[in-house]
Amino acid sequence: MSVSAQSFVVTAFYRGMRLDRFLQHMLPRMSRASIQDAIDHRVTLSSGSEPKASRRPACGEVVTIEARPVRAPVGPLAIPVLRAGPGWTVVDKPAGIASTPGSRRPGADVATLLGLPPAHRLDRGTSGCLLLTHDAATARAFDLAFREHRIGKGYVAVVTGAPAHESFTIDAPLGPDPTSRVPNKAAVTNSGAPAITDCEVLRRLGARTVLRARPRTGRRHQIRVHLAHVGLPIVGDLLYGGDERQFIRLQMGQPVAIPAGLQPGRHLLHAQELAFSDPASGERIEVHAPWPADFGASA
Secondary structure (H helix, E strand, O other): OOOOOEEEEOOHHHOOOOHHHHHHHHOOOOOHHHHHHHHHHOEEEOOOOOOOOOOOOOOOOEEEEOOOOOOOOOOOOOOOEEEEEOOEEEEEEOOOOEOOOOOOOOOOEHHHHHOOOEOOOOOOOOEEEEEEEOOHHHHHHHHHHHHOOOOEEEEEEEEEOOOOOOEEEEEOOEEEOOOOOOOOOEEEOOOOEOOEEEEEEEEEEOOEEEEEEEEOOOOOOHHHHHHHHOOOOEOOOOOOOOOHHHHHHHHOOOOOOOOOOOOOOOOOEEEEEEEEEOOOOOOEEEEEOOOOHHHHHHO
16 A cells, blocks of 8 residues: 655745745645655655755646655564454554554554454554454444443553652543644643543652553543643653654654663553453453563563
8 A cells, every 4th residue: 555646736826935835735734844854855846946945836836745655564573362252352462563554554553464453442652452353243342342431441551750649540631632733642621521540559660650550431542641641651652751743753764762672652551451241252351461571670
């Protein structure tokens, strides 16, 4: 799967506009950093002029942006099966691989590699229990179970900082972040949807703390946003851990500063527990994923 090159004609309305501003109008979902990277590496002008952010293309000129090169997965990827039943499988998703297909790395996701759709999602940088379904009936059953909050999820996270209490609850509504250049980034906002996360200290490690987090709701990036909101960002989280420009740099394939022992894009959040009732038999199933090796001394 690949994305075709895109071409845009400079009309009279855009006469005299800088190239970077013109592309921002044509591609409003691209960040300014992504547009600058495209101008440096993937943009051509029909006039043959060198593309520069400050250049002002003439009326009638065609600006072409080539597709971003597709990065194929490197080497075989083992995805361990933790438990399976009639119509479902729980795997231990490695960090660094998506749950579902995406345009940036087509084919390099759990659903495509195993041929089974997930009943829920884990972020690319999150490891642990991921529930997959084999047929439509089982998928519908689990979809209803998730919406009715009948599936239990337990995560472990290594955060920067020290909570004042051994256990605490974060009750803060979540919605789109209106200040971010990153699509789908979430934030605590008064107009957001209700979101509640229960947290418990497992181990204190000086400047870091190991927590267990149990989300009562299933909002996008809920645990990551909630912990960052209370001053306990997850170690390695480039999007919510401080300066989102580091996350943008990672998406562009540029080097970023990461904690020792972690791969770029990995944050120390692990879906350790998953509990649900088997749709076929009604048996209560509890699955635990092993402690990840890259959690290191936090184990």
